Amino acid sequence: MGIIAHDKRQSARVISDSRSEHNGDCPRFCGHGVYAGRIAHLSIANSQFAGHNLGHYIKSRALVSVIIGNQIMGGATGTASDAINLPDSGTATIRNNYIEKGPLSDNVKALIAIGEEGKPENPSRFIKIEDNEFQNNASARTYFIWNHGSHAVDAQNNFFSGPGVGYREGREPKR
Numbered sequence: 001m002g003i004i005a006h007d008k009r010q011s012a013r014v015i016s017d018s019r020s021e022h023n024g025d026c027p028r029f030c031g032h033g034v035y036a037g038r039i040a041h042l043s044i045a046n047s048q049f050a051g052h053n054l055g056h057y058i059k060s061r062a063l064v065s066v067i068i069g070n071q072i073m074g075g076a077t078g079t080a081s082d083a084i085n086l087p088d089s090g091t092a093t094i095r096n097n098y099i100e101k102g103p104l105s106d107n108v109k110a111l112i113a114i115g116e117e118g119k120p121e122n123p124s125r126f127i128k129i130e131d132n133e134f135q136n137n138a139s140a141r142t143y144f145i146w147n148h149g150s151h152a153v154d155a156q157n158n159f160f161s162g163p164g165v166g167y168r169e170g171r172e173p174k175r
Contacts, residue, residue: 007037009063018047022077023055033080036060038088038122045069052080054106059085063122065092074102074137081107088122089115089149095128100135101142101162108140109172115149124151129158136162143168 013036020033032055036042042062048071049057057072057080065086072083083099086092092114099111111134114127127147134144142164147153148171160166 007039007061009038009040011039012041013039013043013062015044015047017045020047020049021051023052023080031055032059032085033057034059036062036065038062040064042066043068047071049073051075051078051102054079054081056080056082056085058083059087060090060092061086061088061122063090065090065094067092067094067097069096071098073098073100074105075100076102077104078102079104079106081105082110082113084112085116086112086114086127087117089124089127089151090122091125092127092129094132095130097132098135099132101138103137103139105138108136108138108142110143110146111136112145114145114147114153115151124149127151127153129153129155131157133159134161134166136160136164139163141165148172 038061041064043066046069050073136142145167147169
């Protein structure tokens, strides 16, 4: 993991004006660029994440996640999965970010994934995703925002470029 926060609810993590590139040489598995456990608050602002390998750029289980004004870019060599993953949903504001999935991403399903694990201990007051620019440079179609959970997502004024669907709600169909 690049930056990790534990599971103490009274904790907060603030990352601002930072840069994270190429998260290591990890032949079997690279962790996430930022991984926040079940803390009270995660804030990431005005930072750049580029060319990571495997894992997610930002994975947050925080009660509140605020991700504003960042650049998250796979670039030509990055193989990272989701740009932002909120597996327990939580309360979140994701605003004014540039989010790009590179052509070598190991998981083209989503750029932002919400509520994959559906943990009831992390209730959501709201999830707002607005004024972001999304770019899918992978050859496969993607869901730019995929809400797996039961919490409503307010997605407004986002710009989507490349093959894919802007917003999807619900679990992946069983095969």
